[in-house]
């Protein structure tokens with residue numbers, strides 16, 4: 063049985079170092095081709111006709127005028143008359159023409175008649191939502207009534223966050239091209255190995271006929287897992303026209319339909335003893351996830367308060383289709399919980415760091431990690447020096463406040479297959495049907511392969527972004543790094559072992575006496591006895607080594623992954639916020655993120671993930687909201703002028719500290735995409751309160 | 761200031777050596793100039809096509825041949841000076857510089873994201889100044905005799921300009937979709953301000969948006985690029 067375990071700390075030449083992402087140069091020189099940049103010979107451009115109504119039935123569709131428009135080569139009805147529209151911006155017809163402008167002109171000539179139906183686009187309180195309010199069963203734990211009766215202090219508050227959207231800078235979309243019954247799809251997707259099947263189903267062709275290509279992609283954040291209606295329509299247009307078609311969503315369409323993160327609002331009551339021990343939680347929450355009910359939110363977050371009562375009501379709205387948004391549900395639950403707990407600390411008159419530490423046992427398995435992270439974060443933000451009770455007494459109109467938030471995420475590894483080829487000329491390829499969303503997946507794979515084979519990074523060619531490579535999971539839930547790390551480590555170890563087995567006889571030793579280090583195959587403890595990697599590979603003659611490795615399980619408890627990856631991280635963030643009490647402008651001054659994620663493969667891109675998560679958190683805490691108009695049922699800000707994202711000047715000072723080394727490395731690799739985005743969004747509302755209350759608000 | 765498009769009697773609205781040449785010397789469009797440009801020339805062109813028959817595309821140059829005033833709505837032949845080369849294209853007057861670069865000239869480094877002058881992903885340098893190419897009509901770029909620099913013109917394929925290299929080393933990119941725009945904005949910024957302080961850099965490039973959250977890396981990259989450009993390390 064091969065030993066796949068990660069090399070010990072002293073023996074790692076690449077793992078854990080700061081390595082620049084491999085696709086950095088092709089990106090920052092503008093040379094790499096994204097899906098949006100695909101330009102096939104004879105390619106047509108697709109545009110869609112969208113419903114202006116939030117809820118309606120399609121009565122009739124007339125495409126005759128559109129078909130006669132200049133440059134039009136194909137028209138495809140995406141939703142037949144009789145079907146119901148459930149949000150404004152839902153696609154009805156697609157048109158392909160020689161130029162984008164012509165396609166847009168033609169789309170405007172399509173005549174669709176609708177029967178308008180009543181809609182609801184706001185996440186109003188359940189009492190105002192009529193039969194669109196769908197209450198879930200009440201959940202209790204312990205004895206909340208008794209706990210609240212006995213509580214020495216209780217605090218109440220209402221907290222919430224609105225619906226936001228993904229706003230990937232590369233819009234959703236694809237280019238499609240047929241060759242007979244075989245379809246090639248260039249897709250901006252998080253799921254290279256997975257979407258072919260959806261295209262095949264939609265087009266009624268065998269799944270094996272679809273090839274998906276995504277060498278790079280411009281952001282997904284959870285919204286790009288499916289073929290989508292526009293994907294299938296694009297392929298249908300291409301079939302009809304007999305030419306390749308590219309159809310990317312326009313920005314307004316993107317913001318209207320390509321992902322809504324559910325909102326949540328909650329009336330919360332928390333009970334505690336005077337010494338700060340939290341004893342009881344109750345929450346009445348509601349929110350919208352579009353037309354779906356979803357489950358009951360798992361409140362309170364991170365802190366397992368012993369006595370709880372929770373009621374949740376889903377409000378069905380025509381806000382648009384919900385898509386997973388980085389760390390699904392966690393940011394919302396985090397915000398509500400942390401805000402309520404900080405209010406509690408304020409009422410108790412206790413420093414919240416102290417209160418969180420006092421109750422840290424309620425965080426379960428990770429309590430030691432959280433305690434260490436709280437201390438580190440407090441040090442980095444100078445909590446002792448800067449913290450003051452609610453209400454900034456300092457003179458002037460700028461009031462400051464500090465806040466804390468804790469988060470958690472699972473991770474683990476998705477199923478992944480990796481093929482490793484060692485060629486007689488010494489070159490190495492690792493191939494996986496995975497994708498790099500900008501998270502650094504490609505670089506991580508290369509680091510692991512090179513580390514395992516004792517080669518420099520440049521010696522390894524990483525092949526990803528093509529569904530013809532061995533199947534690997536979609537990139538969601540921070541499972542990619544786990545999945546591809548384990549499969550790559552196994553495939554490259556297996557390949558190396560084959561090579562060593564072939565070399566051992568000529569060196570007169572057993573296989574396990576050999577190692578691959580520094581571009582050489584040599585006898586352990588006797589480096590002079592060996593040969594260069596190239597010489598070794600030359601001995602393969604004409605037959606390359608082809609080995610595979612697998613991550614076959616999605617939980618970290620299965621035997622095949624235990625040595626390499628695991629799941630479950632903590633993470634603590636603290637922020638200092640300033641409020642101008644004359645203008646109401648809220649500014650993030652400083653944010654400190656302390657994050658664990660097991661064994662870090664590439665410190666540089668790992669830190670970038672955390673910075674990025676924090677900034678996305680700041681965006682939704684201070685700037686973002688999908689604003690809906692009840693009158694028309696439409697999104698009022700489907701553009702980047704009014705759908706606000708933070709700019710470079712809005713983020714204050716950011717400090718990231720990764721927890722690494724003993725106690726962390728042994729846990730193996732754990733994903734990092736979701737965790738850092740969770741707390742940052744929770745940090746601001748309570749900070750604003752902290753700054754305003756008493757001294758501030760006057 | 762850039763001039764109005766030439767009348768359609770000319771096959772090529774941009775006539776070299778004509779009065780437009782002086783426009784080139786005026787090196788570049790500030791944001792304010794740009795507003796004027798759109799508000800002036802842009803509107804003039806649009807007004808020209810807002811006639812009843814103009815709303816129907818197609819006949820294109822037939823009208824021009826018939827000696828009618830105004831250009832379009834069909835394609836007009838223009839010459840753009842891009843990365844030091846003259847490029848002849850036939851485009852409808854309504855087509856933006858961004859779309860011509862991407863769809864006609866296959867220069868896809870500039871990205872289309874908001875298409876409304878908000879995000880900076882489409883940034884190119886026109887006569888020395890960073891502009892949003894999604895908010896400039898291609899015919900205006902031709903008529904202003906502008907020198908258009910796209911990211912592809914920064915360095916030969918396979919080589920990295922100092923700014924691009926600084927973005928790599930400081931990991932100022934994740935998905936990278938915003939990156940070419942940031943790189944071009946950074947280049948124009950450093951050309952105008954070769955010695956920025958960290959305080960200045962904190963808010964520089966405020967005209968570009970990144971969804972992945974690379975701003976911390978971008979700040980470092982701008983400072984690093986400034987040093988490289990001074991040190992000739994490109």
Ligand code: FES
Nearest residue numbers: 875878879880894
């Ligand atoms: S695409 Fe031009 S500014 Fe956004």
Ligand code: FES
Nearest residue numbers: 934936970971972
């Ligand atoms: S790196 Fe993805 S948008 Fe900036």
